[in-house]
Amino acid sequence: MRISTIEVYQRDLPVAGGPYRMASTSVDALDTTIVRIIADNGLIGWGETCPVGPVYQPHHAGGARAALAEVAPGLIGLDPLGIEPAREAMDERLNGHGYAKAALDMALWDLAGRHYGARVCDLLGGARRERVPSYYATGVSEPAETARIAADKAAEGFTRLQIKLGGRPVEADIETLHAIADAVPRGVRLVADANRGWTARDAQLISNACAGFPLTLEQPCSTIEETVSIRSQLRHPVFLDESAEDLPAVLRAITANACEGFGLKLTRVGGIGALRAIRDVCAARSLPHTCDDAWGGDIVAAACVHVAATVSPALLDGVWIAAPWIDGHYDAERGIAIRDGFIDVPTGAGLGIEIDPAIFGEPIAVYG
């Protein structure tokens, strides 16, 4: 079997109920890039990459497509089941840009699953369970409004709530966290995600002011070094998200004792194979983590859920998907949805999503 064609599609994903506000950016619509790999026997695989705007990470939609133009031609003629050789072929044509290569990596895993008649989670070592916990991430908003949303989401069944903070006076963040701690039942895990938006001083002030209740601080400061500099003064555990760029960065953070866990983004770290490696490193050090992506439709969501299903339940902190912020699905029947705070692991081969390419219109690029 050989890869004969790679199609690239573009789609706008308007933010339902948006904008979605974070410390340093606010987004109304996301620009997603979808790839379809086609083998010479007609077997196909879908992949996707969707940065949450151009500011959240050093990734952007136009960059993803430019990178795909560099690497996709190098996959034509290769055996699609050789996912590692394909990764090497991409690296030989372009340094870095793992978030773009991740779309092709995802499509190769989907195609391999369809070939073997196995789910991606089974190829990754087997699902530990058939339903994984999701978590809800609020946008940055006023204290009372955020507390109302948090209480509603806890009542809906979410067992973890991530509260977006930062980009405003620390007093507003402190007030928000106290309002939420009062509004949601104990037992619902609270995470304060500053998305790199706090200075070391802000993080210290907020952690001290919230010392009375359990909380995880996600990506409080910009870098691993800044985080390490205040760790001993914080009253709460720390997760790194944006700083966990790839496996070497995760190893650096662990070696520097920078955090107690990670918010992981599948495309940022380089795809399904890369996330699997980080999963195993985290397991070796008993570090909890999420399996998310920055944004994306059913393809990205399915990929996150498949990896998450293979994580030791004690270490999986949750799976964030963008579905609550997107109207509709690529696959109306099997699209990935959250029910009562949990997500069912897809049952079909590969990623378990069936898509009619016509819904994306004409491809914007075709290689092969």
Ligand code: 0XW
């Ligand atoms: C909540 N998320 C998973 C969605 C946005 O992309 C930001 C992200 C995070 O944890 O930072």
Ligand code: MG
């Ligand atoms: Mg985060």
